[in-house]
Structure formats: structure tokens, C-alpha cells
Amino acid sequence: MPERGKPKIYCSGPLFCPEEVREMSEIARVVEDAGYDAFLPQRDGVEAFVMNSVNGVAGDLFVLRPVKRFLSRATFAVDIYQIARECDCLVFNMNGRVPDEGGVAETAVAFGLGKPVVIYADDSWGGMDGRRDLMLEGVSRISELVDEIDRIPAALYRIFEGHAARPARGADTAAPLSAHMEDTIDFGRRVNAFLGMMGFLRPGNALVDEEGRT
Amino acid sequence: MVTRGEGTVYVAAPLRFGEQMKEALRISEVLEAGGWKSYLSRRDGLEGRLGRAPAELLGALEKAAFALETFQIVEGCDSLVVSINGRVPDEGCVFKASLAFACGKPLVIYKRDHRTVFNGMNNSMVVGLSPGLETVSRTQDIPAGLERACNAFGAEVEVGCRGVGEKGPLGDTVERGRLVWERIERGGFQAEKPGLAVGLLRDIADMVGS
Numbered sequence: 001m002p003e004r005g006k007p008k009i010y011c012s013g014p015l016f017c018p019e020e021v022r023e024m025s026e027i028a029r030v031v032e033d034a035g036y037d038a039f040l041p042q043r044d045g046v047e048a049f050v051m052n053s054v055n056g057v058a059g060d061l062f063v064l065r066p067v068k069r070f071l072s073r074a075t076f077a078v079d080i081y082q083i084a085r086e087c088d089c090l091v092f093n094m095n096g097r098v099p100d101e102g103g104v105a106e107t108a109v110a111f112g113l114g115k116p117v118v119i120y121a122d123d124s125w126g127g128m129d130g131r132r133d134l135m136l137e138g139v140s141r142i143s144e145l146v147d148e149i150d151r152i153p154a155a156l157y158r159i160f161e162g163h164a165a166r167p168a169r170g171a172d173t174a175a176p177l178s179a180h181m182e183d184t185i186d187f188g189r190r191v192n193a194f195l196g197m198m199g200f201l202r203p204g205n206a207l208v209d210e211e212g213r214t
Numbered sequence: 215m216v217t218r219g220e221g222t223v224y225v226a227a228p229l230r231f232g233e234q235m236k237e238a239l240r241i242s243e244v245l246e247a248g249g250w251k252s253y254l255s256r257r258d259g260l261e262g263r264l265g266r267a268p269a270e271l272l273g274a275l276e277k278a279a280f281a282l283e284t285f286q287i288v289e290g291c292d293s294l295v296v297s298i299n300g301r302v303p304d305e306g307c308v309f310k311a312s313l314a315f316a317c318g319k320p321l322v323i324y325k326r327d328h329r330t331v332f333n334g335m336n337n338s339m340v341v342g343l344s345p346g347l348e349t350v351s352r353t354q355d356i357p358a359g360l361e362r363a364c365n366a367f368g369a370e371v372e373v374g375c376r377g378v379g380e381k382g383p384l385g386d387t388v389e390r391g392r393l394v395w396e397r398i399e400r401g402g403f404q405a406e407k408p409g410l411a412v413g414l415l416r417d418i419a420d421m422v423g424s
Contacts, residue, residue, distance in 0.1 A: 054332050055332060055333055056333075060333055060334075068333065068335055069335075069347060072335055072341065072342065072347060073338070073342060073347060075338040075339075076338045076339055076341075076342025076343075077342070079339060080342070098302050098305055099305045101302060101305060101308045101337055101339070101340055102337050102338070102339035102340065104308045104309050104312070105308050105309075105311075105312040105339040105340055105343065106312070106339060107309070108308070108309040108310070108311075108312030108313040108316065109312050109315065109316040110316075111313065111316070111384060112312070112313045112314075112315070112316025112317050112384065113316050114382055114383075114384055114385075116383075133304075133305050133309070134261065134276060134283070134306060135283065135305075135306040135310060136305060136306065137276055137280065138276070138277065138279075138281070138283075138284070138387075139280070139309070141277060141280075142383040142386075142387065143383070176318070177318055178318035178319075178320075179366065179367055180315075180320075180345050180366055180367045181315065181316070181318060184342070
């Protein structure tokens with residue numbers, strides 16, 4: 001378990017078009033400007049290396065299927081490792097026509113491990129009847145809910161400074177983790193260390209390339 | 215270890231229109247034919263009864279339904295089957311499956327849908343929940359997939375185990391969900407007349423508060 005320094009915040013949300021990439025970068029910037037460390041998958045995870053080639057011609061090649069499966073597993077593992085072992089809290093950007101399913105998965109894992117969650121949503125979409133899914137409504141009610149990115153630091157302050165008992169880092173469930181979870185975290189730790197060494201090779205994000213690196 | 219015929223399987227499937235409900239019931243039937251019990255939120259929980267509830271109780275009952283489903287996933291059930299059919303996976307189902315993953319429950323992903331997002335691959339954060347990124351594409355293969363998942367999740371997965379030891383949002387929610395479930399079991403919906411069901415809903419709403 002890493003030594004406690006600045007709290008580290010997992011920035012979760014959609015990252016598949018320029019608007020989403022920019023909004024996630026803005027969330028990470030606000031979090032870091034407020035004095036926290038941030039993990040931003042599109043910048044710090046396997047996603048940074050693979051998103052530019054998603055849906056490219058090479059991706060259709062059958063011979064590359066094992067590589068794609070490996071990268072998919074590595075992407076999942078690093079993100080789960082970060083949530084479970086490195087990060088103290090998760091901020092979920094719930095904007096979108098439907099909430100990003102990857103972000104929903106990450107939020108539920110954080111909730112399941114006892115990590116505090118901040119949910120940011122400033123869109124007016126709430127499903128067909130103006131309401132979101134029952135599970136997301138439910139988790140929103142017991143999380144910090146903000147409707148402006150600039151309000152995220154205040155929500156983090158309430159979590160980390162406003163409470164007498166600061167949330168503990170690491171997996172907080174009393175029950176032991178499953179073999180699958182342990183394997184995932186261990187694999188994620190190794191891939192994460194490798195990514196740390198390969199950081200200098202990280203490409204810019206093609207979705208926002210004209211505006212510079214994210 | 216969870217094996218065929220032991221424990222209850224949570225069926226997380228999109229339930230927004232009639233054919234989706236039928237598909238979820240088919241999954242339930244396959245599991246029960248394979249020796250498992252199954253829990254389906256719209257059949258066994260509160261979700262299917264919210265339409266009968268007086269408007270002023272809806273907020274409290276949605277809170278109760280969230281707590282009940284969380285309790286069922288974390289403590290009431292021993293494993294989970296999630297259907298990710300649809301133009302995008304149902305976000306509620308993804309939430310439930312991911313919560314099960316975090317709590318160490320074996321799970322199977324069922325997908326019989328031609329649509330994928332990345333060069334024929336599904337979203338990594340969804341299929342990664344299943345060991346080996348495995349999905350099953352036929353309902354009749356779900357029991358075998360569940361047995362494989364039970365093996366991969368490890369022998370320490372016991373029937374009826376798991377749960378949370380600490381209070382906090384998850385622990386509080388599980389505790390509230392347990393109370394809701396006990397109240398439902400005491401005055402089951404099946405045997406009640408519509409008027410009495412509303413009385414039960416009112417009791418549950420009072421129990422969880424607004």
C-alpha cells in the first residue's frame with residue numbers, strides 16, 4: 001500500500017469524442033489545481049496508448065485479436081488497480097445521452113469497495129421520464145452530487161477535510177477479495193508500473209490533437 | 215464454493231419493456247432448471263410495484279428499491295448473471311454487475327447482440343468484470359458459464375458469505391435493504407390484494423424515510 005501523501009482522485013467518465021476528452025481533462029485540471037493528485041485514464045492509463053487506434057483499419061485484422069484482448073484486459077486491470085489500491089475517491093462525470101458504461105462500472109466498484117464518490121452532472125437529460133436509472137439515482141443520493149466542475153473541489157473538501165475520519169486508502173470491504181479481483185489488481189499493478197516507464201512514448205490524443213496534448 | 219444447486223443468482227437484465235422482461239424470465243428459468251434459485255428485481259423486489267405507489271411515496275420507495283437491490287447483490291445473492299444486450303449496455307445492470315465484482319461474487323456476462331463499440335470488441339470496463347473477458351451468447355449456456363466463473367473467482371467464495379463489515383454509505387445501504395427485504399418476506403406481495411400492497415409500500419416508505 002502506498003504511503004499517504006496527497007489524496008488521489010480517480011477521474012472517471014466518457015472519453016470517446018473531443019467534447020468528452022476535453023471535459024475529462026478539465027475535471028482533472030480542477031482536481032489537481034485544488035491540491036489533489038489525479039488519475040485520468042485517457043492520460044495516465046492504457047487508454048492513452050490505445051485510443052488513437054480504436055476502430056482503425058488494423059483493428060479489423062483477425063491476427064490482432066489476441067493483442068486486442070490483451071490490451072482490453074490490461075485497460076481494465078490498470079483502472080481497477082487504481083480504484084482499489086491507489087485512489088482515495090472517485091469523481092464520476094455522468095454527463096451524456098446515457099451515462100458512460102465504463103464510468104458506471106468504475107463508480108460501482110468504488111462504491112463496493114467503500115470509496116467515497118463525487119458525481120458530476122450538468123446535463124438536463126434524465127432518461128425517458130426525466131429520471132435516471134434507479135441504481136444511479138440511488139448512488140447519487142448517497143454521494144456528493146455537483147452540477148458544475150468548479151464545485152468538485154468543495155465536494156472533495158467535504159469528504160477529506162470536513163469529516164473527522166478520513167477515508168482509508170485501499171480496499172475497504174471487510175470480506176476478502178475474490179481470486180479474480182486479486183489477479184486483476186496484481187496484473188494492473190504490473191502494467192501500471194510498465195506504463196510509468198513508457199510515459200515518454202505516450203502519444204497525443206488524436207481527438208483533440210489540433211488543440212495540443214491532453 | 216458456489217456450485218450448481220446452491221445459492222441464489224441475481225439476474226441483472228434490462229427490464230424496460232415486455233420482451234426484455236420475457237428474456238430476463240427465460241434466463242431465470244434456465245438457471246432454475248440448472249438447479250439454482252434466482253432473484254429478479256422486477257419480479258421479486260420493489261421495482262415492479264412502484265407503478266402502484268402513491269406519488270408522494272415514490273422518492274422513499276426508490277431509495278428503498280436501491281437499498282434492496284444493493285442488499286441482494288452484496289449479501290442476499292451468491293452470484294450474478296448480467297445481460298448486456300441493447301444499443302448500449304443498460305447502465306443499471308452494469309452498476310449491479312460491477313458492484314457484484316467488487317464484492318467478490320462470481321458473475322457471467324450474457325450477450326446476444328451484434329453491436330459492439332470497438333472493432334468487434336466490447337467495452338473493456340464491462341467485459342473485464344468476467345474472468346478471461348468471457349461472454350456467453352446463448353441462454354442455455356449460462357449455467358455452464360456460471361460454473362466456470364465460480365471456479366475462476368476462487369474456492370473462498372462461499373454460499374451466503376460476503377457483505378460489508380464497516381458502516382458508511384455501502385454498509386448503511388445494505389442494512390436498509392435487509393430491513394426492506396425482511397418486511398417484504400413477512401408480508402409477501404404475491405398473496406396480497408392491491409389495497410394491502412399499497413399498505414405494504416407505505417410501511418416500507420415509512421421505514422426508509424424520504
